[in-house]
Amino acid sequence: MIIELGHFALILALAVALLQAGLTFTGAARNDLNLMAAGRLAAMAQFALIALAFATLVHAYFVSDFSVANVAENSSSAKPLLYKLTSVWGNHEGSMVLWVLILALYGAAIAWFGDAMPPRLCARVLGVKALIAIGFLLFILLTSNPFLRLSPAPEEGMGLNPILQDPGLAFHPPFLYLGYVGFSVAFAFAIAALIDGRVDAAWARWVRPWTLASWCCLTLGIAMGSWWAYYTLGWGGWWFWDPVENASLMPWLAGTALLHSAIVVERRDTLKSWTILLAILTFSLSLVGTFLVRSGVLTSVHAFALDPRRGVFILVLLCIAIGGSLALYAWRAPALEPGGVFAPISREGALLLNNLILASCCATVFIGTLYPLFLDAVGGPKLSVGYPFFDRTFVPLMIPLLLAVGIGPLLAWKRGDVLGALQRLWAAFAAVIAAILIAYYLSHGGPVLSVLGIGLAAWMGAAAVVELADRLRLFRAPWSEVVRRALAQPRASYGMTLAHFGLAVTVAGIAASGFEQQSIALLHLGQTLPVAGYTLRFDGIGKHDGVNYTADRGDFTLLDGTRVVAQLEPERRFFPLQQQTVSKTAIHTNFFADFYLALGDPDNKGGWAVRAYWKPLVPFIWIGGVIMAFGGGVSLSDRRWRVGVAVRRAAKSALPANRSRA
Amino acid sequence: MSWRRAAYLLPLIAFAALAIYLSHGLAPGYNPELLPSALIDKPAPAFDLVGLKGEARLSNRAFADEIVFVNFFASWCVPCREESPVLMDLARRNVIVLYGIDYKDKPEDAEKFLQQYGDPYRRIGVDDSGRTAINFGVYGVPETYAIDRTGHIRWRHVGPLTADVVKKEIMPLLQELGAS
Numbered sequence: 001m002i003i004e005l006g007h008f009a010l011i012l013a014l015a016v017a018l019l020q021a022g023l024t025f026t027g028a029a030r031n032d033l034n035l036m037a038a039g040r041l042a043a044m045a046q047f048a049l050i051a052l053a054f055a056t057l058v059h060a061y062f063v064s065d066f067s068v069a070n071v072a073e074n075s076s077s078a079k080p081l082l083y084k085l086t087s088v089w090g091n092h093e094g095s096m097v098l099w100v101l102i103l104a105l106y107g108a109a110i111a112w113f114g115d116a117m118p119p120r121l122c123a124r125v126l127g128v129k130a131l132i133a134i135g136f137l138l139f140i141l142l143t144s145n146p147f148l149r150l151s152p153a154p155e156e157g158m159g160l161n162p163i164l165q166d167p168g169l170a171f172h173p174p175f176l177y178l179g180y181v182g183f184s185v186a187f188a189f190a191i192a193a194l195i196d197g198r199v200d201a202a203w204a205r206w207v208r209p210w211t212l213a214s215w216c217c218l219t220l221g222i223a224m225g226s227w228w229a230y231y232t233l234g235w236g237g238w239w240f241w242d243p244v245e246n247a248s249l250m251p252w253l254a255g256t257a258l259l260h261s262a263i264v265v266e267r268r269d270t271l272k273s274w275t276i277l278l279a280i281l282t283f284s285l286s287l288v289g290t291f292l293v294r295s296g297v298l299t300s301v302h303a304f305a306l307d308p309r310r311g312v313f314i315l316v317l318l319c320i321a322i323g324g325s326l327a328l329y330a331w332r333a334p335a336l337e338p339g340g341v342f343a344p345i346s347r348e349g350a351l352l353l354n355n356l357i358l359a360s361c362c363a364t365v366f367i368g369t370l371y372p373l374f375l376d377a378v379g380g381p382k383l384s385v386g387y388p389f390f391d392r393t394f395v396p397l398m399i400p401l402l403l404a405v406g407i408g409p410l411l412a413w414k415r416g417d418v419l420g421a422l423q424r425l426w427a428a429f430a431a432v433i434a435a436i437l438i439a440y441y442l443s444h445g446g447p448v449l450s451v452l453g454i455g456l457a458a459w460m461g462a463a464a465v466v467e468l469a470d471r472l473r474l475f476r477a478p479w480s481e482v483v484r485r486a487l488a489q490p491r492a493s494y495g496m497t498l499a500h501f502g503l504a505v506t507v508a509g510i511a512a513s514g515f516e517q518q519s520i521a522l523l524h525l526g527q528t529l530p531v532a533g534y535t536l537r538f539d540g541i542g543k544h545d546g547v548n549y550t551a552d553r554g555d556f557t558l559l560d561g562t563r564v565v566a567q568l569e570p571e572r573r574f575f576p577l578q579q580q581t582v583s584k585t586a587i588h589t590n591f592f593a594d595f596y597l598a599l600g601d602p603d604n605k606g607g608w609a610v611r612a613y614w615k616p617l618v619p620f621i622w623i624g625g626v627i628m629a630f631g632g633g634v635s636l637s638d639r640r641w642r643v644g645v646a647v648r649r650a651a652k653s654a655l656p657a658n659r660s661r662a
Numbered sequence: 663m664s665w666r667r668a669a670y671l672l673p674l675i676a677f678a679a680l681a682i683y684l685s686h687g688l689a690p691g692y693n694p695e696l697l698p699s700a701l702i703d704k705p706a707p708a709f710d711l712v713g714l715k716g717e718a719r720l721s722n723r724a725f726a727d728e729i730v731f732v733n734f735f736a737s738w739c740v741p742c743r744e745e746s747p748v749l750m751d752l753a754r755r756n757v758i759v760l761y762g763i764d765y766k767d768k769p770e771d772a773e774k775f776l777q778q779y780g781d782p783y784r785r786i787g788v789d790d791s792g793r794t795a796i797n798f799g800v801y802g803v804p805e806t807y808a809i810d811r812t813g814h815i816r817w818r819h820v821g822p823l824t825a826d827v828v829k830k831e832i833m834p835l836l837q838e839l840g841a842s
Contacts, residue, residue: 242740277673284677291684319681326674334667370683388738388766518770520777583778600777609777 003068006056007147010097013049013104014137016042017130024127028120028195036123040111043126046133047101047108054088054101057146061088067153070094070146076159076577078548086170087160092294092310093146095173099290100136102174102181103129106210110185117206124192125185132184135317143310162549162575162582168228172221179218180251180286185210186258187283190276191325194332199276204266207279209636211262215255216632222248223625230618231585231596238621241390246369247289250362254282257358260351268348268413270339273329274355280329284322285362291318292369343415350408350416357401364393402456402507405500406463410470424470431462443515453511461504468497495635499628506624512617522607528559532614534595535559536568541608549573551584554599554608558588570599594618701815706732706807707797711787714769720761720787725809729839730759731832732807733783733823734795736767737775739803745822746779752828753782758836762786765795765803808832810839 020042027035057070061084066072074091075084089095107129114122140146189207193199225245230238239245258278264271291314342348368389406428410421435458439451469475471493472485517532529536540555551571558565568586575582588595593616600609701707710721733749735742752758762783764772769788789795798807808817817835819827 240738240740273670281673315681315684318684322677323674323681326677330667330671330674333670370680520773611774611777 002056003060003065003147003149006053007145009049009056010053010137010141010147013046013053013100014134014141016046016049017133017137020046021127021130021134024123024130028123028127031120033119036119039123039126040114043104043107043111043129046130047104050097050101050104053147054097057094057097058085058088061085064157065153066155066157067149067151068146069148069150072150072154072157074158074160076157076548079160079165080547082167082170083160083165086164089173090160090164091146093140093144095177096136096140096144097146098174099177099181100133100140102177103133103136103184106182106185107133110210118202121189121192121196121203121206124195125188128188128191129184132188132321135321139310139313139317143313159548159575159577162573166228166232168224168231172224172228175217175221175224176248177221179214179216179221179255180248180283180289182210182214182217183251183255183279183283183286185214186255186279187325190279191328193276194325194328197332197335199265199272199336201266201269204262204275208259208262208266211255211259211279212632212636215252215259216629216636218248218252218255219625219629219632222252223622223629226625227622231587232582238618241368243369244293246365247292250285250289250365250369251282253358253362253365254278254285257355257362258282260354260358264348264351265339268340268342270342270348271352271355272336272339273333276333276336277329278355278359280322280325284318284325285366287314287318287321291315340414342413345411345418346416347408347411347413350404350411353404354401354408357397357404361394361397361401364397365390368393399456402460402503405460405503409467409496409500410463425463425466427466428459428462431458432456434458439512439515447514450511450514453514454508457504457508457511459504460507461501464497464500464504468494491638492635495631495633495638498631498634500631502624502627502629502631504624505620505627509617509620509622509624512620513615516613516615516618518611518613520609520611522603523610524607529610529612531595531612533560534565534614535561536597536610536612538608538610544571546573548577549575549582552599552602554586554610556586556597556610558595566595568595568597570597572599572601589619591619591623592617701799702818703814703816705813706809706815707794709787709789709794709797711763711789711794714762714764714772714786714788717785720763720785722809722813724785725761725813727811728759729811729836730761730809732761732763732798732809734763734765734789734798734800734803734805736765736803737771738767741822742775742804743779745804745824746782748823748825748828749782750780751825752832753780757828758832759784763794764788765800766790766792808835808839 020039023035023042024039026032027039059065060068060071061075062081064071064075064077064084066075070091070093071087074094075087079087087094089098107126110117110122110125110129114126186207189203189210193203222245225248226238229240229245258275261271261275261278265275291311294310294314371389406425407418407421410416410424411418432455436451436455439446439454443451471489472482474482477485519529519531519536521529523529523538525538525540527538529538535558537557537559538554539557542553542555544551544553551573553569553571556568556570558568566588568588570586571584573582573584583598583600586597588597593614596613596615598611600611602608706722706725708722710719710723713719749760753760760783762785764786766789772786772788787794798805802820804822806819806823807815810816816839817831819831823832
């Protein structure tokens with residue numbers, strides 16, 4: 001009964017979304033405040049209804065109601081409670097409901113904060129959001145309904161793929177969706193601006209916090225997914241250039257570009273039509289990603305079950321949403337007034353370079369991901385181009401961007417001075433040389449590219465610090481002045497420093513992967529294995545039962561000389577329901593290096609295959625991601641974004657360009 | 663329409679082209695794994711590759727008087743992971759003789775890959791340069807070929823092997839070629 005209530009709520013949400021589209025667009029066209037206010041209420045009602053539908057689905061999973069087909073196919077009664085919850089979005093239908101729930105959540109949030117926004121802008125944004133919701137609600141109800149019953153109900157469910165039963169993955173999809181569904185807000189703002197025919201600084205100030213919030217969530221989501229791959233897939237890789245990973249990376253790259261170009265629109269009132277195009281493309285890439293993951297067009301480890309009808313439906317949605325918005329763009333964007341001019345060497349120029357490189361990187365990933373599909377035209381198959389392609393194209397493209405990250409923030413608006421900026425960065429040059437020497441010494445002459453990569457990371461990290469010190473006039477002004485300046489800095493500028501520093505940390509982690517050391521051996525009880533100066537001792541092996549699996553658990557001691565560093569217990573878990581074995585690695589970390597241990601197969605003569613790795617700086621990859629997202633959060637808390645302030649600022653629009661306020 | 667206005671149409675045109683590609687992948691009757699090979703019923707290209715993990719070299723001369731399957735794989739290839747349970751099952755049941763060719767891969771990565779997903783191959787050759795794959799006409803990995811007793815290629819499958827392919831193609835093929 002409860003699940004039927006959820007089904008009904010979702011149908012009602014579709015009706016409300018139709019109503020919302022009608023109310024908001026008519027209200028905006030007639031400038032009727034009552035209709036527009038009703039549209040905002042509809043957005044909140046739509047969210048409440050979808051939340052109800054989602055709650056009934058969660059309930060069905062909690063009580064293991066196997067008369068619901070979706071639960072029977074994706075859950076089982078003997079499973080930890082947490083994974084009963086995460087099973088809700090561990091499958092195609094349930095994850096689509098989460099998708100529209102988050103879409104509606106953003107819609108309700110816009111409606112909630114809408115008081116401070118120009119009413120017609122708010123109405124049109126909600127109207128576009130309603131159109132998107134209509135498309136996806138129809139998709140769920142017509143092709144991917146999670147509320148269907150099974151009769152007779154099976155005794156036991158088929159269970160969740162064991163590899164997905166992991167806390168790291170539990171919250172990966174919600175963050176990912178908060179990220180790329182969140183870009184629908186920037187998209188809606190872009191469409192509203194095209195309808196209105198006007199883009200100005202106030203518009204950019206409205207778009208940026210939403211984009212920033214989505215970007216932070218997406219950054220965290222991608223970091224979580226990569227971390228999960230690192231410790232579950234069993235050999236310590238953290239990025240596989242898998243189509244599904246690329247589907248989340250492409251909106252991230254485009255979204256990063258959008259964040260930066262929106263700054264230019266806000267501060268200098270230029271690059272307008274490009275920013276609009278980026279906003280459309282960012283969300284379009286999220287939609288294309290959804291299509292790729294759910295249509296079975298590409299092969300991937302995490303693809304959902306295939307159904308050609310779904311593929312056709314999403315493709316039609318894509319054509320309407322992307323084709324429609326790009327047609328609107330072709331029609332209306334030429335009318336947008338061009339803004340101020342600027343010299344190539346300037347803050348605007350640096351941000352444009354950032355945009356060009358990020359867009360090229362995004363195109364590279366796009367081509368690499370869709371290459372198999374392009375091959376179809378000549379009769380090609382489902383294939384992977386794999387990391388050789390991405391390593392040779394993506395990485396070289398990123399290097400100039402990473403170099404420019406250090407210089408850009410030091411350039412002035414309109415016309416900058418590269419030589420002056422480089423002079424102010426002398427401390428960063430010193431840091432690069434020191435980092436290269438230290439990396440070279442510690443790695444005993446490790447791989448050249450890794451050593452240079454560490455130098456690159458040092459460049460970005462030091463430049464971020466130098467730029468902040470420059471703004472605070474550290475060591476050049478009296479302390480009282482420095483403190484006064486530190487307090488007066490807008491939080492957004494601290495956010496930038498943190499985000500750029502976080503990027504440096506991530507790059508250091510990636511570069512250091514060339515220094516890792518590994519030992520693979522067949523060990524018997526009591527034997528030891530030397531790894532990177534440490535000694536690993538095999539103390540024992542035992543059986544161990546979990547809720548829904550049995551495991552062989554190894555007992556290892558990691559020694560530095562005679563000092564015990566850590567006890568490690570890697571497992572091989574066997575899930576009888578799915579007849580699948582999953583490796584549970586044991587990782588000892590001190591945040592500067594990981595010791596990574598995986599238990600392999602027994603040789604049935606008392607020996608066990610053991611893979612041990614020493615991975616210096618690898619935690620930096622994810623720590624950097626968290627710092628980037630935190631920087632975004634700090635910037636988001638800037639009082640300039642707060643309700644009301646933007647309106648007052650917009651009123652006196654021509655602010656003097658101030659270099660320190662990016 | 664001025665040129666400036668026309669430039670704004672470019673994104674739409676690019677998307678239209680993309681949509682055609684995407685719809686191609688969904689066309690009815692489209693099977694991404696059916697692919698003609700110019701080498702069917704032709705002698706298999708000769709090769710002589712370094713063995714993985716210091717094993718003996720792998721050469722096509724080793725295939726004398728036996729029906730063999732040659733599987734191109736790589737540790738970086740995601741679909742290869744997908745097909746590995748199928749290959750392991752074939753190896754466990756001793757249904758086919760399977761040789762592996764590790765395509766453009768670091769040997770240490772390949773070893774890790776085999777440790778994790780299992781090693782279904784009788785022997786593995788390392789095709790570091792990709793020359794052997796080019797001679798076979800490999801589009802990408804994974805790809806599998808069947809070579810009969812006389813050294814002729816008789817069958818080719820592009821993309822990951824599935825239980826369905828084993829049942830509907832490999833088993834009839836073995837019967838046709840008279841596996842003993």
